Amino acid sequence: MTTISAPVVRALARPWLGGAVGIVLLLVIWAAFSTVLPSSSIVPTPWATAASVFKDFGPYYSGNLASTLGRAGWGYLWGNLAGLLVASIVLIVPRLEEIVTQLGVVSQCLPITAVGPIIILIFGGRSAAIFLAALLVFFTTMIGAILGMRAAPRAALDLVSAYGGSRFTQIRKVQLVSAVPAVFTALAIAVPGALLGAVVGEYLGGIDSGIGVALNAAQRNIDPQRVWGMSILAGLIALLGYALVSLIGRWVTPWVRRGGSH
Template sequence: MKTFRLPPWATGLIGGTALIAFWWVSALTVFSNTGAGANRAIPTPPEVIMGFADSGFEFYWRNFSVTLVEAAQGYLWGNGLALLLAALVLVVPRLEGAVMQLAIITYCVPIVAIGPLALIIIGAPSPGEPSGTAVFLAALSVFFTTVVGSLLGLKAADPASLDVVTVYGGTRLTQLVKVRIIAALPHILTALQIAVPAAFLGAVLGEFLGKVELGVGPAMIAAQQGLDAPRVWGIALVCGAVALLGFALVGLVARAVAPWSRGRST
């Protein structure tokens, strides 16, 4: 007997509708005593939509464009350094311990603790310019995941293929270029995909600490201080949408670059 399955888009639509309905009912019942209108801690979906209309596209573009630049720069720096060190470990195996210790330290140190230090060292940005602190924290947020994912992939190469390279006089560098990178490509692309929302979150946290005038962080702070709950929720929802869109775009690139890796997890 053939079983009926909903297509992925239908499942997502049903899940999204149920989530919005739960949010709406909760705002009108459980959290109805937290205020009314813009002062309600949990606004209803129509109130958030009205907040979008009141703020306008220009408000969101002005702030999100700055944060996206910071997240993109941190994404490139953090992932680039992580990939370089992972490749270096395969060429010089003795460095693996030091690289892994560095990656673990960057993952374990609280961002709220290292953020103020980064601000003192890097300094506050000029008005309208990307925050160096936000770029640094975005890079820090992606470093650990990419290092670990890349090393796991690079070490997953077929031993027989590595032996063939060795027999023909190849070095560890030759193995890396000819065999390991190709074998690790699905793992690396998965790590880069996971790094997208991490970089965006790191940039937003950097703006909270980085004394910037424009960006998602200061916009969120201003909305919170003004008790504008619909705008706070609107900014949060756009942040989630941007992170999800970036995650999906890198996933599409991964499928195009390494189509054989579909369904494979790190």
């Protein structure tokens, strides 16, 4: 049986290389579905989809993408601020953790497609898209921050207390520092959530531009190339946002190592 050399194994273990291999495999499967199977009428080829994106990027894709990114960005901002604020309150008043966590779980259990129409009636289309984006961000960031703060080493907290440090000194010098890696992980995970919330809000109506609006129109017009093109671009944007926040997190927390601590 053929064995794989150690350098090859180490190369395949690299996250970026594994992701590249996965993308190539997906493209191969996509091409097979679009050219061989009977579903080719609704699954355009990768090259046909790419041609559609390059052809209509200026008049069609760029404007809709920019609109959605704006709404997702505002939702990402407000959702993260709310999540970090609530986590900070829980840190100061630990008794509130169970209540806050339960409310957060309830907010995530509500079907977004069921809540969306109500939000649109209350806030209107654009504000509803921002609200839904913030809703999908809030819980992720709040839980990540709470777990990060709770992961502070007990010995470090006791040391600060032994030297006469107050509770706020423990929070400032130990718990907040310990929470930074977990917070950045949550911020990275929240990027796709913000984009999804904005797209769903647009898809439900009340807005004249955006990824959700473009997908809705392309589906009505039976234009699979634009449906696939817009969906893939949205996925790539979410992936790039996740990667960017993750890179910033690594830069901000250089003490973090796999399997280690600061």
